[in-house]
Amino acid sequence: MKNFVYLVGDAKTRECVVIDACWDVRGIQRVIDGDKMKLVGAIATHYHFDHTGGTPPPPFDALGIKVPGIRELHLRGLPCHAHEEDAGEIVRRNEIPRDKLITHKDGALFKVGAIEMKFMHTPGHSPGSMVIAVRGDQQGAPGDGNGVVISGDTIFPGSCGRLDLPDASAERMFDSLARCARELPEEMYVYPGHDYNGARSTVKREKQTGLLRPFTKQQWMTMHAR
Numbered sequence: 225m226k227n228f229v230y231l232v233g234d235a236k237t238r239e240c241v242v243i244d245a246c247w248d249v250r251g252i253q254r255v256i257d258g259d260k261m262k263l264v265g266a267i268a269t270h271y272h273f274d275h276t277g278g279t280p281p282p283p284f285d286a287l288g289i290k291v292p293g294i295r296e297l298h299l300r301g302l303p304c305h306a307h308e309e310d311a312g313e314i315v316r317r318n319e320i321p322r323d324k325l326i327t328h329k330d331g332a333l334f335k336v337g338a339i340e341m342k343f344m345h346t347p348g349h350s351p352g353s354m355v356i357a358v359r360g361d362q363q364g365a366p367g368d369g370n371g372v373v374i375s376g377d378t379i380f381p382g383s384c385g386r387l388d389l390p391d392a393s394a395e396r397m398f399d400s401l402a403r404c405a406r407e408l409p410e411e412m413y414v415y416p417g418h419d420y421n422g423a424r425s426t427v428k429r430e431k432q433t434g435l436l437r438p439f440t441k442q443q444w445m446t447m448h449a450r
């Protein structure tokens with residue numbers, strides 16, 4: 225599924241968080257150890273099993289497979305963060321106590337060391353999908369001074385996350401992408417949730433050739449008619 229897992233940390237305090245910790249939790253820890261960093265929490269861009277772990281959807285649920293993910297981190301006592309609209313599914317699929325999942329609303333600010341990031345609620349691919357924006361004008365921020373947005377399954381280079389899933393909404397995705405186009409600085413790098421069409425883009429490029437370019441709602445809904 226070519227998922228990307230991201231680590232964002234402060235090189236001074238040596239603290240980091242993992243975004244979409246899944247598939248190979250031990251491998252993630254090895255990278256953190258190799259960088260001499262300390263993992264202090266996990267953030268999920270959305271609830272899907274390939275980003276959080278747990279039980280995959282049908283027909284694979286019948287196979288008894290459990291994908292490692294935030295449950296393993298929870299059992300180690302690490303706090304896990306997500307948007308409130310995806311919290312129920314994360315708790316259910318990963319069998320973690322509801323009060324151990326820290327939920328957030330749109331616009332929540334989150335800090336790791338001195339690096340501040342903002343959770344933007346971008347529903348569409350899932351009800352509680354969010355993108356995580358790290359401004360480039362902070363000391364030590366990632367992205368060569370331009371900042372980065374970790375876009376989960378909301379923005380991919382040249383496309384967006386699937387909208388044919390039962391709780392996906394093309395209409396909400398339209399609003400979410402329009403808002404990203406409006407609010408995210410053009411120089412910002414975009415790091416998507418899967419390697420479907422490259423590992424990195426920029427907001428500017430997606431505004432020119434991707435799905436951050438302007439559409440009318442009618443055009444958009446015609447494109448995504450089921």
Ligand SMILES: [Zn+2]
Binds near residue numbers: 349385
């Ligand atoms: Zn997804």
